[in-house]
Amino acid sequence: MAARKGLLGGTPRLVRRAASRRPAGGAGGVVLLDRRHLYILPTPGGVGFAVVLAAMLMTSLNYNISLGFALTFMLAGIGMSCMWLAYRNLLDLAVAAGPVAAVHAGQDATFHVRVDSRGDDARIGIEARVPAMPEVAAATLTLDANASGMLALRVPAPRRGRLELPRVTIASRFPFGLFQVWSHADLELSTVVYPAPEPGAPPPPPAHRPDHGDGAHAAASAARSEGGIDQLRRYRSGDPLHRIAWKHSARTGRWLSRAGDPPGQPARWLDWHALPAGMEPEARLSRLCAWLLAAGDEVEIGLRLPGMELAPARGASHRRACLEALAMWPQRPGPVRAAQHA
Incomplete structure (x- = not known):
């Protein structure tokens, strides 16, 4: 046997x-x-x-x-x-x-x-x-x-x-x-x-217009391109390549991106601290995930978590960065050891 x-x-x-x-x-x-x-x-x-x-x-x-x-x-x-x-x-x-x-x-x-x-x-x-x-x-x-x-x-x-x-x-x-x-x-x-998005999540918070008091932002917005007046701003992580103002960036020595929107375009902040006080951490992450997926590209999205903040931006890469931040919180997201296909 x-x-x-x-x-x-x-x-x-x-x-x-x-x-x-x-x-x-x-x-x-x-x-x-x-x-x-x-x-x-x-x-x-x-x-x-x-x-x-x-x-x-x-x-x-x-x-x-x-x-x-x-x-x-x-x-x-x-x-x-x-x-x-x-x-x-x-x-x-x-x-x-x-x-x-x-x-x-x-x-x-x-x-x-x-x-x-x-x-x-x-x-x-x-x-x-x-x-x-x-x-x-x-x-x-x-x-x-x-x-x-x-x-x-x-x-x-x-x-x-x-x-x-x-x-x-x-x-x-x-x-x-x-x-x-x-x-x-x-x-x-x-x-x-x-995180799993919360089913039947309430509507996301309203978008707020950004503060344009930054002198550098105002100077960049006054710049002109070959096709006319372009709204320029400082480059943010996640901006697509076609929105980078290459000539203006080379001229000024700073990375600038074309906003492509009229002044005062609203930005939506998804804030951990704005959620109800009695929510559990995982429930908060699920609701923020649902809001992030439902936001689309109409407005710029910013994310605030305890100990972490992502500035408002738009695009698939920025959305993926926000989702990774939600997935890895309270740690910071690191590199994934494989090629990712969205």
Whole structure:
């Protein structure tokens, strides 16, 4: 019984040793599944196949059946070929982190794992799963020779903050499921989980017209461009490139952006302290998130949180910066270790 358990699931020492080793990451975070980091064991079906072969061999020996010997050795050869094909199906695969998009709490974050085939053979039935999260469904992929593809793992994101992808297991049972080959990959892949927007949130606070008493702002607003009078202001983080006044910035030595709106364009502040005093912190973040998503681009949006303030601006990059601030509060948002696709 102990021997059979070792065949099916591996001894505890073997499992711990395999789990503690992983392929070394190369340039660009690429993990190469080489010969030293591939593991193979028979599946329950493979163990049953071996038992049947042993019974056929004993029967052929007892009754001296020549055709029985031929059939037994032929099936044994097929089994050995399956072991080699299963091993070669993962050999020298290159695994790397793919894109991942930010999500809201309560949704599933889709982590993409890129797999590159560096050989002249097709790779069939490649499987990726997350052992630390049994609830995550496995993703499968089949690649042609010298091709690449993506494995999509949908990981639940129950709360806001930073969500990292745990160790990923790449496995295969090709061709007949008699053997399982696997390896591990630790990919530096993470995303930001925004707060869940409050359903049925009340209307956002009204916009207020900014104070134009700043002398620098008034001087910039009086500048002229080739097409006529442009309202200029100091550059703010998140301003799109097409709004930057390149000539005026080079002339004055300061970064200036075209407002493109008449003077006195209102700005809307989303203020933590303006919310009802009895609201819990997570409820405040959810309401601010709902207001931020509903604001659109009609007015500039500013965000005030305890210990943090983002000046009014507009655009997708500014909205993303505000959402990341809500997601990471009370910490400050940091870089995400993956390319984000909104």
